[in-house]
Amino acid sequence: MAQVRQRNVALILARELAVNVTTPMWMWDEAGLLVYYNEPAAAIIGRPFDDVETMHLDEIDRFRAEDLDGNRIAIEDLPSGIALREKQPSQRVLRMIGLDGVKRTVSITAIPLFVRGDQFVGAMAVFWQVPEEQGT
Amino acid sequence: MRIRIWGCRGSLAAPGSETVRYGGNTSTVEVRLDDDSLIVLDAGTGIRELGINMATTQLGSKNILGGEPISIGSAKVVHLFLTHLHLDHVEGLGFFSAIWDPEVELHIWGPPSSLRSLEDRIGKLMSPPLFPVHLGDVPCRPIFHDADHDIQIGNARVFVQPVTHRGSTVGYRIEENGRSFAYIPDHEPALGVDLEEIQPEWVSGFSIAHGADVLFHDAQYTEQEYPSHRTWGHSAIDHTVTFGLMTKVRNLVLFHHDPGHSDGQLEAHRVRAKELWGSHNDAPILAREGMEIELPPER
Numbered sequence: 001m002a003q004v005r006q007r008n009v010a011l012i013l014a015r016e017l018a019v020n021v022t023t024p025m026w027m028w029d030e031a032g033l034l035v036y037y038n039e040p041a042a043a044i045i046g047r048p049f050d051d052v053e054t055m056h057l058d059e060i061d062r063f064r065a066e067d068l069d070g071n072r073i074a075i076e077d078l079p080s081g082i083a084l085r086e087k088q089p090s091q092r093v094l095r096m097i098g099l100d101g102v103k104r105t106v107s108i109t110a111i112p113l114f115v116r117g118d119q120f121v122g123a124m125a126v127f128w129q130v131p132e133e134q135g136t
Numbered sequence: 137m138r139i140r141i142w143g144c145r146g147s148l149a150a151p152g153s154e155t156v157r158y159g160g161n162t163s164t165v166e167v168r169l170d171d172d173s174l175i176v177l178d179a180g181t182g183i184r185e186l187g188i189n190m191a192t193t194q195l196g197s198k199n200i201l202g203g204e205p206i207s208i209g210s211a212k213v214v215h216l217f218l219t220h221l222h223l224d225h226v227e228g229l230g231f232f233s234a235i236w237d238p239e240v241e242l243h244i245w246g247p248p249s250s251l252r253s254l255e256d257r258i259g260k261l262m263s264p265p266l267f268p269v270h271l272g273d274v275p276c277r278p279i280f281h282d283a284d285h286d287i288q289i290g291n292a293r294v295f296v297q298p299v300t301h302r303g304s305t306v307g308y309r310i311e312e313n314g315r316s317f318a319y320i321p322d323h324e325p326a327l328g329v330d331l332e333e334i335q336p337e338w339v340s341g342f343s344i345a346h347g348a349d350v351l352f353h354d355a356q357y358t359e360q361e362y363p364s365h366r367t368w369g370h371s372a373i374d375h376t377v378t379f380g381l382m383t384k385v386r387n388l389v390l391f392h393h394d395p396g397h398s399d400g401q402l403e404a405h406r407v408r409a410k411e412l413w414g415s416h417n418d419a420p421i422l423a424r425e426g427m428e429i430e431l432p433p434e435r
Contacts, residue, residue: 004342005337012300
């Protein structure tokens, strides 16, 4: 079979879920590439997915994530970083600066995606904006 | 490779005067490789007649269907690939002559489960009260395999990939001597997405079907029927045609006919598919019991 690129069906179904819910979601492939986020997530990220150049996990610090005390959070300590690198679920409330330059407080829950045979195919995260008074 | 359809009806066998032309048996496809190895795709009710043909040939009798006699080959090895375990794809197994022949080496491949082995799941079907004989008591002692990796059979390679349907389901692609046959009888690639807009890499089944000489694909519903059957795991005719064009298959065969569709309705579906297909290469055709497709080795 010729090498034709096609995402794992679990990732395809996860994307279909993200397309059809109004809960903000983003998804990463197994190599750490941001492969999709939905329109509700775009409102938090500050730009529609189609307008964003390909982004790898290593570039996620462009969001300048920090904890509620203002300390920068390393990539490997971010929920998506933990889900992708340690392949563990993770949750955290943090502040990030969207691509529109607006700082927001968000709660992020990320999970690794495994398919049968313990094959790791990526990660997805649910995140939503937290009212400032709850984030402090 | 030679392909023969023994059943192409979806969901439920539908014998009767309204389904004579395209057949009422549920999914079973025989694939005879160039070295005469036998691959069977799915064990719908069509597998019974395949088995009868094999048995009559073994006894030296004439093929009861009137065609060329077929045999299971001197090695008496049969590879049965199940796309999934919905009843219409497994209900013929207990009536397949090969499982009653202790000299047959029957390999059964099917989608894996995290909880129960394929043998356990098939065993549930082949045990009282659903079936009078326990799987463990059938003479051929089938050998079960998880279809979670590509498989080499003779000169052929069988590629396996999960596809979107209700429950764990896979599609198969058989390649031999430069020719390819893709089989995705139960598939809803349009679930939640617009196939006209989405990039191919995000379409279920794309790599299994891409560039195939022949694709058998789910076409259970009309465009009018689909909205009330969304998420049931099947395709409407326009989805099937779009999928076939997207994957650049050479010959698209509409498969898994709804049991409620008569021969006349299916003819109308073919006309609609041809209209949607436009001026591309060979227009889609309807799967029909007894249909044979020859894919000679590529020169």
